[in-house]
Amino acid sequence: DAMVIQNPRYQVTQFGKPVTLSCSQTLNHNVMYWYQQKSSQAPKLLFHYYDKDFNNEADTPDNFQSRRPNTSFCFLDIRSPGLGDAAMYLCATRSDRSYEQYFGPGTRLTVT
C-alpha cells in the first residue's frame, strides 16, 4: 500500500544533542510537510517543501532545519534540542493535483 513512513517511531535524545527524524513516502507526492504537535494541542506547521522549494514558517525556530534529497525522502534536523522540543513530529504529503494531506504515524521525541 502507498503510504507515509516515519522513522523512528520513538526517539530519545539528550539536551543539546543533534537529532534527525526521517520521513519517506511511496505516494510520489511532490509536497511534503513537517508538523510539531505537543500534548493535547493541534499540529503546528514547521515548514514544507513544494518539490525542492523549501518554505519555512515565520515562527519556526532556527534550531529546526530540513532536507529533502529526493521526492521520496524528507528529514527534520533539530540542531540543539531543548526540553521544549519534546513533542510528536508529524510528516505529511500532498499531491499538487489535490488538497488533502496524508500523514505518517509520527515520531515521538523525548528530550532528557
Next chain:
Amino acid sequence: AQSVTQPDIHITVSEGASLELRCNYSYGATPYLFWYVQSPGQGLQLLLKYFSGDTLVQGIKGFEAEFKRSHSSFNLRKPSVHWSDAAEYFCAVGPGGATNKLIFGTGTLLAVQP
C-alpha cells in the same frame, strides 16, 4: 484572521448514540475543509473533505459532515458511535492553491461509554 474553532474540548457519548462534533471557521475566501481523526500515539487520518458541490459529504467509517456557509460551520456527524471511534478529532481549513497550508482547530477528544 483565519481560524478554526472547535468549541467542545471533550465529549463523552454512549456506544450506539449519535454524535455531532462542531467546527466553526473564519476564512476570507472559499475554504477547503477537512476532518481528521487521531488515535493515541498515531498520526492523523483523513475522515472526509469538502472542496465544492454537495454540502453534505460522506467520509470513511460512517462519518459525514455538512458545510453551512451561512453558519461558517462544518460539523461532523455519525448516527451510531462505536467504541473504536474514541479518539481525537481535528477540523482543518486550507486555502487550496500550491501549498494549501492547513489551519487546525484545537481538537475534540471523544470518549465512548459502553
